[in-house]
Structure formats: structure tokens, C-alpha cells
Amino acid sequence: MINPEVDVKLFDAITAAEAEDATFVEVVVTEFPDCDGHLQYHGGQRVPAAYDAETSLPGNPWGFLCEGCFVELGTGRGLGMGRGQRLVLASGVAS
Numbered sequence: 775m776i777n778p779e780v781d782v783k784l785f786d787a788i789t790a791a792e793a794e795d796a797t798f799v800e801v802v803v804t805e806f807p808d809c810d811g812h813l814q815y816h817g818g819q820r821v822p823a824a825y826d827a828e829t830s831l832p833g834n835p836w837g838f839l840c841e842g843c844f845v846e847l848g849t850g851r852g853l854g855m856g857r858g859q860r861l862v863l864a865s866g867v868a869s
């Protein structure tokens with residue numbers, strides 16, 4: 775038997791999660807910082823970062839990460855408040 779009250783609560787929970795996903799997923803920067811993952815784990819290469827995100831490293835430190843390091847070192851929890859933000863270059867700023 776379907777309980778309408780439970781269905782409504784489930785729907786509300788999903789909507790709230792989706793709303794959270796859309797909150798604070800981007801941060802505007804004037805220039806891309808170097809990828810901390812590359813600096814520390816890939817021979818000190820200087821690669822432009824694409825994310826400022828929590829990592830799965832011990833202590834879950836945050837770092838600037840390129841696409842590859844975001845996949846490799848990230849938590850896999852996606853973006854949002856408390857998880858990570860995609861870096862977006864401010865418009866009108868010469869790269």
C-alpha cells in the first residue's frame with residue numbers, strides 16, 4: 775500500500791538535495807591558481823587548477839585541483855557547499 779505522506783517526504787528530500795547541489799558550485803577567480811595535486815604529487819608541475827575542492831587525502835585538506843587531480847584526489851562527492859567549487863575565470867580578465 776502506498777503511503778502518500780511518505781511519498782511527499784521523499785519528494786521533498788530529493789528536491790532539497792538538488793537545491794543544495796546547485797548552491798555554491800562555482801567561484802569566480804581573476805586567474806587560475808596552480809594545481810596543488812600536480813605541485814605535490816606529480817613532480818611539481820605547474821598546471822592551471824579547475825577546482826577548489828575537498829580531497830580524499832588524510833585529514834581531507836582542501837586544494838586547488840585540475841580536472842585530472844579532481845578525479846584522482848577528490849572525494850567523488852561532487853560540487854557544492856562544503857564539497858568543492860569549480861573555478862570560473864572572471865569575464866573581461868585577460869588570461
Ligand SMILES: [Zn+2]
Nearest residue numbers: 809812840843
Ligand atoms: Zn593536477
